[in-house]
Amino acid sequence: MQHVYRAHYQTLMWKSSLISEPPEDADPVKYGWTKRNDKLFPVMLPENISPVPxxxxxxxxxxxxxxxxxxxxxxxxxxxxxxxxxxxxxxxxxxxxxxxxxxxxxxxxxxxxxxxxxxxxx
Ligand SMILES: [Zn+2]
Ligand SMILES: [Zn+2]
Structure with missing residues (x-):
């Protein structure tokens, strides 16, 4: 799900690449990224959730x-x-x-x- 958010965000950026302003509401933190020390990191799975059955x-x-x-x-x-x-x-x-x-x-x-x-x- 987090990866889908990030893919959606990437698509948003590409689709708006020819306009001068990025879309409003295009905060990466809302799309599967987290910010630490002014750098973006992908949101990982929570500790208590297994990546596979x-x-x-x-x-x-x-x-x-x-x-x-x-x-x-x-x-x-x-x-x-x-x-x-x-x-x-x-x-x-x-x-x-x-x-x-x-x-x-x-x-x-x-x-x-x-x-x-x-x-x-x-
Ligand atoms: Zn072994
Ligand atoms: Zn092994």
Whole structure:
């Protein structure tokens, strides 16, 4: 729903791109955006709402939690060449060794995963 709001807002902007004033009432905060420190961020799902039905989650998450989590094909995510997610036993965190998980993290997320030791080694 939030994405639909943002798509609608984008369409509003495109449709009015040839006129000098943006449409009145075109406040992005009313269309799926939130403002923090003068920057716009997309409105995310509330914490208590699951992005997918539980039945689907059970199909696509692994339960790996060992020291070398997700490093072998015993990991259901790795064996199907999917990345792990926050719903997995490993939470797709620093302990997850699924190569597919590592390849989709943004640089910002990779930076967050760095430990203090990593920073000393740079
Ligand atoms: Zn796994
Ligand atoms: Zn997984």
């Amino acid at each position: 539980t039945e689907i989650l059970q199909m696509i998450k692994c339960a790996c939690s060992s020291m070398r989590a997700c490093s072998t094909s015993r990991c259901s995510c790795a064996s199907t060449q999917m990345s792990c997610s926050m719903f997995c036993g490993c939470h797709a965190g620093v302990d997850c060794n699924n190569v597919n998980t590592r390849s989709i993290l943004s640089q910002e997320e990779k930076d967050e995963l760095m430990t203090d030791d990593d920073l000393h080694n740079i």
